[in-house]
Amino acid sequence: MAALLSVQDLTVGYESSAGAVTALDSVSIEINENELVSVVGESGCGKSTLALAMIGLLPTPPARVLNGEIEFKGTNLLGLGPKRMREYRGTQIAMIFQEPLSSLNPVYKIGDQIAEAITIKRMRDDGRSVIESEVMQKTHKIVPPSPSKLPRGKRKIPAEMKEDTIASLKLVRIPDPDQVIDRYPFELSGGMRQRVMIAMALSQEPALLIADEPTTALDVTTQAQVLKLMKELMDKVKTSILLITHDLAVACQVADRVAVMYAGDIVETSNVYDLFSKPLHPYTQGLISCVPTGSKRKVVLKPIPGSVPDLRTRMVGCKYVSRCPYAMQVCSERKPRLLDVMNDHQVACFLHGEADGSNTANN
Ligand SMILES: Nc1ncnc2c1ncn2[C@@H]1O[C@H](COP(=O)(O)OP(=O)(O)OP(=O)(O)O)[C@@H](O)[C@H]1O
Numbered sequence: 001m002a003a004l005l006s007v008q009d010l011t012v013g014y015e016s017s018a019g020a021v022t023a024l025d026s027v028s029i030e031i032n033e034n035e036l037v038s039v040v041g042e043s044g045c046g047k048s049t050l051a052l053a054m055i056g057l058l059p060t061p062p063a064r065v066l067n068g069e070i071e072f073k074g075t076n077l078l079g080l081g082p083k084r085m086r087e088y089r090g091t092q093i094a095m096i097f098q099e100p101l102s103s104l105n106p107v108y109k110i111g112d113q114i115a116e117a118i119t120i121k122r123m124r125d126d127g128r129s130v131i132e133s134e135v136m137q138k139t140h141k142i143v144p145p146s147p148s149k150l151p152r153g154k155r156k157i158p159a160e161m162k163e164d165t166i167a168s169l170k171l172v173r174i175p176d177p178d179q180v181i182d183r184y185p186f187e188l189s190g191g192m193r194q195r196v197m198i199a200m201a202l203s204q205e206p207a208l209l210i211a212d213e214p215t216t217a218l219d220v221t222t223q224a225q226v227l228k229l230m231k232e233l234m235d236k237v238k239t240s241i242l243l244i245t246h247d248l249a250v251a252c253q254v255a256d257r258v259a260v261m262y263a264g265d266i267v268e269t270s271n272v273y274d275l276f277s278k279p280l281h282p283y284t285q286g287l288i289s290c291v292p293t294g295s296k297r298k299v300v301l302k303p304i305p306g307s308v309p310d311l312r313t314r315m316v317g318c319k320y321v322s323r324c325p326y327a328m329q330v331c332s333e334r335k336p337r338l339l340d341v342m343n344d345h346q347v348a349c350f351l352h353g354e355a356d357g358s359n360t361a362n363n
């Protein structure tokens, strides 16, 4: 069965006054229907760049797609102009960001914002084109107020939409949804705001939901609740999820499959069970040894020595070579390809490729 979304050899660079950065270096990844794939990796390894490329929100310039394809349901998204991309973004592919305060409009009540999302979905279903900012004004007769004149306490949601708006909040288990619709984003806790964002994204019934560090700003208890909720809603709404996180423990809790990124490369990908029980890439092994397990009384964490290479430098070999305890000569000379080593388990490492060096990306 063809993947829902397939990224092939995607290379993305950023131009800056300090020099050109290769943020994604020939990245390939697939997401199947009803699958939760987690992309994990250290800060700056290219996770958000991958997400933004998928949803057509790369800032161009300074970003430039240098190579590759992103195929979604058989269409190469990179070949679409901005207008066609809008038919996918927010509807077929939705995204939630790390800090919901920056995505929610501070001057509109929660209920108005969810009602707008539902209205957009209905208009699209009816084949009507939508300019999002106009919808809010036309359907709810709202003119954006100045912050000093917030329309506090005055309900704007049309009566016939109230029920659906409340149902949407119930779906993400917000307590007292009939009161929450009248609140402003700043009046909610971080966990509630993140649930509102999930409700708005899911109201579009997207085939793919991209969540970029959605729980990083939350405490561990709320984080666990939000992750569990996302996983449960996957089946209800029939969506696939790409969960981006720097936290391997988060991926372990909810993912079906995990892709490990290092300095713009995917270095290992596998189902979640094999990745944690039989990690093959030395970087994945290093990341796992940094996660506290709680199985021993005294937990000894082993940080990975060294640091991520400067992405402005063009490297010939494996980018992990300077930190790898098993580095061989070939690792500095050639870049290993991501190869199938076991069923549903791929790794880019000469320790697990052919010894004659045929496991190379640049031969
Ligand atoms: N707008 C930009 N201009 C220039 N360079 C950028 C820009 N955005 C990202 N980069 C660079 O691209 C690389 C990848 O950044 P990206 O934000 O994708 O990483 P990330 O894995 O999401 O990191 P984090 O975990 O900190 O969010 C980094 O070296 C970063 O400095």
Ligand SMILES: [Mg+2]
Pocket: 047, 048, 049, 212
């Ligand atoms: Mg990021």
